[in-house]
Structure formats: structure tokens, C-alpha cells
Amino acid sequence: MSNGKEIWTIIGAGMGGKGLVAQLGIDGCRLRIQDIDDTQVAGMRAAGGLHIEGRDIAFAPVEMATTDLAAAVKGAGVLIISTYGNDHPTLARQLAPLLEDGQLIVLCQGHFCGPLVFRSALDAAGCTAKIDIAEMDAYPYMLHVKAPDRVIMTTIKEKWHLSALPASRTEVCLARIVHAFPGLQAAGNMLETALVDLGGILHVGGMITNVGMVEGDQNYNFYANNMVPSVCNLLLAMDRERLAVAQAFGIKTVDIPTWLAVTYSFRDMTLHEALQKMAVTHYRYAPAPKSLTHRYLLQDVGCGLVPLAALARVAGLATPVIDSVIQIANALTGRNFHEEGRNLAALGLSGKSIAQINATITGN
Structure with missing residues (x-):
């Protein structure tokens, strides 16, 4: 429970931001929420908060729901960023002149070494505030946005991780927010959180193998319809390459079936069985992508697979x-994700060895 004194601002009022308002609000946190799109916050502003179904407490109050970034940031202790990873550099530049000493920025999610990207953009924009930056490797809640001022909350992940830049600040950052995130645990460094963000595998694999479903007229459940056994074979092949990269960089992680067992208690199941169960439990309300411009592709290729493949090259590994x-x-969208995504240059890791990358990741 919050002590009721420190204000937390959530930046980004889409499904992720609304889920944070719902759970943190009923847990007693003092909250503000900001978005560049007023339609995302107007309902909460009019209601004074967010109506909630699926929890014992049915309303989460917010002290401010606004498009004014400066007003939302001023005097807040913690800023939780719930925007697409592609938007992190732009948002960091906008925040640079607004930040105050002692604030903590939490990227929920970081989308592969987000603090590196965020810090680089802040520095380039001349930010002088003494702040902490950390990232989560997963979004903690499953929910459905029923209306602009109402959500249905289902479940919370049992375990996910936080890492800061430098890594020596992780425990300090965790201690500041863990009361509101009971399943959150400290990671050793940002490569641990980066290499456990599985969106690049689950989301992208399910998208490119089901383009007809994505661009078709009918609504569908992403995991129920797209995760057939053959697609699961593709996911497992991608996952083996991820695990090889992790091993090369000295990162201990688990395969996707084990991660599902730890995160959702889906034990003694094949990947196909686990994802089908997830479709009718935790993600039964989740809206499925209806365009190749959805974040499952545009974000998770550039912020998930591109840096993973780039690190593999540093380690001398093939990721066919x-x-x-x-x-x-690239072919489906007419884009070049290697150029626009989180490549080594974007992460500030060009020309570095494994040892040098590990040192940069930990902030040494």
C-alpha cells in the first residue's frame, strides 16, 4: 500500500496505462495520468478516476488526467512510462527540461535496454536533473478496457523483474515501488530484463504467420487462433536462438514453456497447450491485432528481434x-527494421565486445 504522500504519474493512457491506474489506484497510490490524446484521458478526468470490474474495490481515483506533460510531471516522485518502445526517445526529449532531482522513471516495459535509449535521449536534450531510470521486463496485468472510464481487471503476473541503469541502483529503485508491485524482483542487469521480454517472439511469430487473420474482417483471439502447433514450432526455434544469445552474454534465463510455468503456473504442458490455456484465461479479453501497424509487429520487431540479432553477431552466433x-x-511492411530499430548504434553499443557491452549494461 502507498503511504499516500508521493505522487506517481503514469505517462501513456492506453490499455497499459489504464491498467496501472486501476491496480495502483485501488492499492492506495496517489495518481496522475497523462496522454497526448485527450480522448484517452477525458473519461477519467470527468469521472475523477477509473471504474473497475473484477476487484473488491470498484473505483480508482486520479488526482489529474491531462494532456499537459509539464503539469503531470511537476512534483511527482515516480513517473511510470507506459508508451510504445518506439516512442521512448521522443518522450525522453520532451521530459528533459521538465524533470526534477530525485524523480524515478520506470519504463513499463523497457523493450530491450530501454534505460540506455532513454538516458541517451535525455543527455542529448541537455537534461541536468539527477534522476533514476529503470525498466520492467514485462507488463504485470491482464485486463480489458470496457469504456474510456472503465476496465475489467483479470489477473496479475506472479513474477517479473526490474533493472536500473546503473545496475547498482536497481535495489534502491525496487525498494521505492515494490509495495505496489508485489511480484516485482530485482534483475542483475538490463540484459536480464531485455532477454526475458518475449514479445519479439510470441507477438511477431504469431503475426507474420497469420497475416490473413490480422487483415481479415473478423475479430479473433490472438493466442487461440494464431498459436497452432506449427506456429509454436516456429516460436520454439526462435526461442532456442534467444537462449543461445543469453548464454553467450552470461545471462541465465529459461525457455518460453518454463517462463509460462513460472509466470502463469501453466505447468506440465506443451507450448501449444499453455498458449491455448492462456487464450481462455488471462488473455480472454485481449484485443487482437487488426493491422500490420499494430505494436505486436512495429514495436516488437524493432525493439525485440533487431537488438537480439545484433547481439548474436557480436557473440559470433547465427540466428537464421x-x-x-x-x-x-520488412517485406510485409516495406520497412527496414534493422535500420529503424534498436540496433547497436541506437543502443550505444557499436564496436563493443561482449565484455564491453556487459560493462555498459551494468553502468560500469
Whole structure:
């Protein structure tokens, strides 16, 4: 429970931001929420908060729901960023002159070494405030946005991780927010959180193999319809390449079936069985992508698969399956995700060895 004194501002009022308002609000946090799109916050402003179904407490109050970034940031202790990873550099530049000493920025999610990207953009914009930046490796809640001022909350992940830049600040950052995120645990460094963000595998694999479903007229459940056994074979092949990269960089992580067992208690199941169960439990309300411009593709290729493939090259590893998936995404969209995504240059890691990257990641 919050002590009721520190104000937390959530930046980004889409599904993720609304879920944060709902759970943190009923847990007693003092909240503000900001979005560049007033339609995302107007309902909460009019209602004074967010109506909630699925929890014992049915309303989460907010002290401010606004498009005014400066007003939302001023005097807040914690800023939780719930925007697409592609938007992190732009948002950091906008925040640079507004930040105050002692504030904590939490990227929920970081989308592969988000604090590196965020800090670089802040520095380039001349930010002088002494702040902490940390990232979560997963979004903690499953929910459905029923209306602009109403959500249905389902479940909370049992375990996910936080890492800060530098890594020596992780425990300090965790201690500041863990009362509101009971399943949150400290990671050793940002590569641990980066390499456990599985959106690049689950989302992208399910998108490129089901374009007809994505661009078709009918609504569908992403995991129930797209995750057939053959697609799961593709996901497992991509996952083996992810695990090889993690091992090369000295990161201990688990395969996707084990992650599902730890996160959702889906034990003694094949990947197909686990994802089908997830479709009718935790993600039964989740809206499925209806365009190739959805974040499952545009964000998770550039902020998930591209840096993973780039790190593999540093380690001298081949990633033929992941490379093929990126190329298919390029062809489907007419984009070049290697150039626009979180490549080594975007992460500030160009020309570095494994040891040098590890040192940069930990902030040494």
C-alpha cells in the first residue's frame, strides 16, 4: 500500500496505462495520468478516476488526467512510462527540461535496454536533473478496457523483474515501488530484463504467420487462433536462438514453456497447450491485432528481434530463424527494421565486445 504522500504519474493512457491506474489506484497510490490524446484521458478526468470490474474495490481515483506533460510531471516522485518502445526517445526529449532531482522513471516495459535509449535521449536534450531510470521486463496485468472510464481487471503476473541503469541502483529503485508491485524482483542487469521480454517472439511469430487473420474482417483471439502447433514450432526455434544469445552474454534465463510455468503456473504442458490455456484465461479479453501497424509487429520487431540479432553477431552466433522473421516483417511492411530499430548504434553499443557491452549494461 502507498503511504499516500508521493505522487506517481503514469505517462501513456492506453490499455497499459489504464491498467496501472486501476491496480495502483485501488492499492492506495496517489495518481496522475497523462496522454497526448485527450480522448484517452477525458473519461477519467470527468469521472475523477477509473471504474473497475473484477476487484473488491470498484473505483480508482486520479488526482489529474491531462494532456499537459509539464503539469503531470511537476512534483511527482515516480513517473511510470507506459508508451510504445518506439516512442521512448521522443518522450525522453520532451521530459528533459521538465524533470526534477530525485524523480524515478520506470519504463513499463523497457523493450530491450530501454534505460540506455532513454538516458541517451535525455543527455542529448541537455537534461541536468539527477534522476533514476529503470525498466520492467514485462507488463504485470491482464485486463480489458470496457469504456474510456472503465476496465475489467483479470489477473496479475506472479513474477517479473526490474533493472536500473546503473545496475547498482536497481535495489534502491525496487525498494521505492515494490509495495505496489508485489511480484516485482530485482534483475542483475538490463540484459536480464531485455532477454526475458518475449514479445519479439510470441507477438511477431504469431503475426507474420497469420497475416490473413490480422487483415481479415473478423475479430479473433490472438493466442487461440494464431498459436497452432506449427506456429509454436516456429516460436520454439526462435526461442532456442534467444537462449543461445543469453548464454553467450552470461545471462541465465529459461525457455518460453518454463517462463509460462513460472509466470502463469501453466505447468506440465506443451507450448501449444499453455498458449491455448492462456487464450481462455488471462488473455480472454485481449484485443487482437487488426493491422500490420499494430505494436505486436512495429514495436516488437524493432525493439525485440533487431537488438537480439545484433547481439548474436557480436557473440559470433547465427540466428537464421530470427533473421528470416525480421526479413519477412520488412517485406510485409516495406520497412527496414534493422535500420529503424534498436540496433547497436541506437543502443550505444557499436564496436563493443561482449565484455564491453556487459560493462555498459551494468553502468560500469
